[in-house]
Amino acid sequence: MPMVKDFIPRRMQPWLYIVFAVIFQMVGGVYMGSMQQMVGEWSVMREDVTFIAMCGIVGVAMPFPILFRLKFRYTNRQLEIFAVSGMIICNLLTLWVRWIPLLCVISYVCCYMKLMATFEIMSNIQLWMTPKRDFRIFFPLLYIIVLCDMSLSSFMAKQLTYYFGTWEAMQVFIIALLSLVLIFFMTCTKDFRFMKPLPFVSIDWLGALLWSIVLLQVIWLFTYGEYYNWFDGAVFRHVLYALPVSIYFAIQRMRHVHHPYIDPKAFHYKTLWPILFMFAVAELMNSTPMALENVFTGQILHYGFLTSSRFDLIVIVGNITGCLFCLWWMKMLKLPYTRLLTIGFAFLLVYQICMYGLISPVIDIEVLYFPTFIRSFGYTIFFVTLTLYLQELMPFEHFFMGLTIAGFIRNGVVDSVCTGVYSYLLRYHVADNLARALPFDTTQSIMMGIKQLYGITCIGGCAFMLLMMLYHVQPVRSTLKHVPYWNKLGQQMRRELEH
Known part of the structure; x- marks a missing residue:
């Protein structure tokens, strides 16, 4: 790692970058684990805080098409100092700003920079993780960081908010971590270029804004x-x-536009649409914890946010196990990926069935650990495998645009759609149960409505499971797809800009 100064031991350098990636993935504009305190202190609605967080999720989806342009124009040190400084400023502004539209912009920019910083970190240690650039190894290890940090940031926000009595504790904690990272890059790294800088021009910023x-x-x-x-x-x-x-x-x-932010050719791959459909189904099956399980644990079981934080730890264990299972299946066993998708979806379906049978006002919290684990395990398998399919079935020049297109589905859109629809259906079923003159009070009506929606989800999941067993997905090649070296990719981009 020539960008790191010599007094840092070589064996320690990639591990430091791993720690930095973990810190970056914990960063957000707002933290959903602190929602209750923010709603009360800001005098806003839950929908406002949720939308601010969703702006950050969209910000994570958008930078992919320009990541290599940034890498080939600026050095690792320049990019990291810029991105980390931006994240610190955004978190500082969140402590003072109370205007919702401006908070949405801050959240978007903060998470945009978060992905820029994470990509620059991971692209520099990719050859250390897998010398042959084998994405069957890289993606499972990458998503251990990405998926686990989603739950880790929520867990840390709940813990810090509870023990310090304010939602600002999480912001201060993140600012402190980012400040240490910034000091490292300012003092322990140097500018290093592996190729002549590529002009940072012809970027369709308006296209990115419109999408x-x-x-x-x-x-x-x-x-x-x-x-x-x-x-x-x-x-x-x-x-x-x-x-x-x-x-x-x-x-x-x-x-x-001559150089659009997303090339229209990226939409023309026939294999892209089945992958997007499967991403949508996975997000649908994974949206029930937010829309139904949280209502069940909050209004029926009356769990506080500190008690609910236990589930975040179970999700982390499920994510790690799922990523390692994908690595074992794809690299060690080299079995068909279609079966792996089926296994992942089967675990998502088993979660819905378990929750349908476990809905009760007297259930112990330990009983919910197993459904939570298998849900995160199955979702991780589905997520990692579909991303690998996307990489294998699209040319490398359009793969990162494909990640942004997939982000249209998996980065908040389908989750928001499903949560909104489930909320409407739950309200409808609760009102319908009360109107039927059955011997139910409001609590029992809510519980029955949740059970009905879990049942509907189980029926739809079984239908899709049957479709997966009958539908033939194009197999991934047995030989590794060639991934160009960064300098070759930079030369190709330079030729494209000259046209």
């Missing part, structure tokens, strides 16, 4: 839909009418 607006409009509709009573709300209708206009301008911009 971001489209995603945020969809998320807004399903986040605030229940609050505005869907089509009865004038604001909801206005945003709904604006959505087709935004989609039209985003598509036209993509079609008529």
Whole structure:
């Protein structure tokens, strides 16, 4: 690692970068584990805090098409100092700003920089992790960091908020960690280039903004839909009418600009659409914990946020186990990936069935550990395998655009849609149960509504499971797909810019 100064032991250098990646993935504009305190102190709605967090999730999805352009223009030291400084500033602003639109922008920018910093870290230690650039090794190890940190940040936010009595404790903790990282890059690294700098020009920033607006409009509709009573709300209708206009301008911009942010050719791969559909189904099956399980544990079992934080640790164990299982299946056993997808979805389906049978007001918390583990285990398998399919079935020049397109599905959009729909259906079933003159009080009606929706999800999951068993997915090649070296990729990008 020539960018690190010589007084840092060589064996320690990649491990330090791993620690930095873990820290970066914990960063966010706001932290959902502190939602209750933010709602009370800011005097805002839960939907407001949720939408601010979703802006950050969209920010994570958007940088992929320009990551290599950044890498080939700036040094590792320059990029990391810029990104880490930006994340520190965004977290500091969150402590003072209370205007919701500005907080949304801050969250978006913070998570945009988070992905830039994480990519620069992981791209520099990729050859240390897998000298042959074998993505069957790289992706499972990468997603141990990515998926585990999603739950780790929530767990840390809940713990710090509880023990320090304020949501600001998590922001201060993250700022302190990022400050240490910034000091390291300013004092222990140097500028190093492995190729002549590539001009950072012809970036379609307007295209990136238009696609971001489209995603945020969809998320807004399903986040605030229940609050505005869907089509009865004038604001909801206005945003709904604006959505087709935004989609039209985003598509036209993509079609008529010489270097669009997302190349139209990236949408033309036939194998892309089944992968996107499977991502959507996985997000649908994984949205029930937010939409149904949280209602069950909060309103029926009356768990506080500190008690609920135990589930975050179970999810982390499931994520690690799922990633290692994928690594063992793909690299050691070299078995078909279609079976791996089926196994992952089967665990997601078993979670729904378990929760359908376990809905009860007198259940012990330990009983819920197993369903939580198998859900995270199955989702991790599905997530890692589909990402590997995407890499193998798309050319490398369009793969990172494919990650952004997949981010349209997996980075908040489908989750918001499913959560909004589940919330509406739960309200409908609760009202329907109360109106039937059955001997149910409100608590029993909520419990029955949750059980009904879990049952509907089980039926849909069984139908999709049958479809997976019958549908033939193109197998991934047995020989490794060639991944170009960074300098060769930079030369190819330089030739494209000259045209």
